[in-house]
Amino acid sequence: MENALKTLKTWIDDSTNVVFFGGAGVSTESGIPDFRSVDGLYHQKFNYPPEEILSHSFFERNPDYFYRFYREKMLPLEAQPNIVHRVLAKWEKDGKLRAVVTQNIDGLHQKAGSQTVFELHGSVLRNYCMRCGKFHDAAFIRDSRGVPKCACGGTVKPDVVLYEEGLDDATVSGAISAISNADVLIVGGTSLTVYPAAGLIRYYRGSKLALINRDETPYDAAADLVLHETLGDVFGEWK
Numbered sequence: 001m002e003n004a005l006k007t008l009k010t011w012i013d014d015s016t017n018v019v020f021f022g023g024a025g026v027s028t029e030s031g032i033p034d035f036r037s038v039d040g041l042y043h044q045k046f047n048y049p050p051e052e053i054l055s056h057s058f059f060e061r062n063p064d065y066f067y068r069f070y071r072e073k074m075l076p077l078e079a080q081p082n083i084v085h086r087v088l089a090k091w092e093k094d095g096k097l098r099a100v101v102t103q104n105i106d107g108l109h110q111k112a113g114s115q116t117v118f119e120l121h122g123s124v125l126r127n128y129c130m131r132c133g134k135f136h137d138a139a140f141i142r143d144s145r146g147v148p149k150c151a152c153g154g155t156v157k158p159d160v161v162l163y164e165e166g167l168d169d170a171t172v173s174g175a176i177s178a179i180s181n182a183d184v185l186i187v188g189g190t191s192l193t194v195y196p197a198a199g200l201i202r203y204y205r206g207s208k209l210a211l212i213n214r215d216e217t218p219y220d221a222a223a224d225l226v227l228h229e230t231l232g233d234v235f236g237e238w239k
């Protein structure tokens with residue numbers, strides 16, 4: 001870790017165009033389980049596999065079960081940003097970091113103060129009535145029972161990209177632009193197995209791609225620097 005960390009520090013010290021691409025592993029140290037770690041959601045027992053529950057067709061077919069699972073597992077409203085979120089926000093404030101591109105839906109980057117955040121998979125903090133389009137906050141979903149209903153009678157759906165749904169075009173364009181123009185790209189806390197999100201790091205054209213992930217990923221060989229460490233340990237260096 002010593003040498004790799006030294007190199008990473010030099011890259012960051014010398015740059016004003018760092019971009020961070022992250023996933024669920026960024027928030028595990030805030031107490032939010034990821035999907036694929038041994039203690040992640042995919043290793044817990046439910047009546048259906050989580051990727052099926054979190055799909056568009058399941059949402060349509062069995063909204064009651066969807067919302068029961070969603071309220072219990074996907075709404076960590078008490079969670080607080082950890083050192084990773086805080087350091088990234090500070091780098092942006094200091095003029096070093098241009099953007100965070102995240103697959104997370106927990107809103108913790110913004111809670112830490114980050115301004116330019118491309119949320120590829122949406123956010124649990126935004127919810128809209130499928131009939132009249134009215135906005136509802138996350139507490140509305142948490143405090144509702146069964147399928148959450150707007151005053152107009154429509155179902156209120158989280159602004160979260162479910163499996164089988166497409167990503168928002170403007171968010172993807174913004175993310176691609178940030179990644180393809182980045183000087184340093186730090187990829188962290190993601191298994192890089194969920195597409196099309198994972199494929200976006202292919203737009204990076206530089207030679208300072210640092211990958212920080214506890215487990216191996218399919219992109220390890222393509223990175224210029226690989227740290228198989230926890231993000232908290234690495235970002236703790238910038239405390």
Ligand code: CNA
Pocket residue numbers: 022023024025026027028029032033034035036037040103104105106121188189190191192193194212213214215229230231232
């Ligand atoms: P994933 O597939 O669960 O992978 C997470 C990766 O992070 C794994 O490879 C772990 O080894 C690694 N990891 C976990 N904790 C740490 C840590 N502290 N330090 C370093 N590495 C760590 O999650 P992805 O983000 O790759 O998959 C994309 C899904 C997960 C997206 O659709 C997200 O919406 C979804 N998700 C989001 C959240 C959230 O918003 N916090 C939580 C759970 C799942």
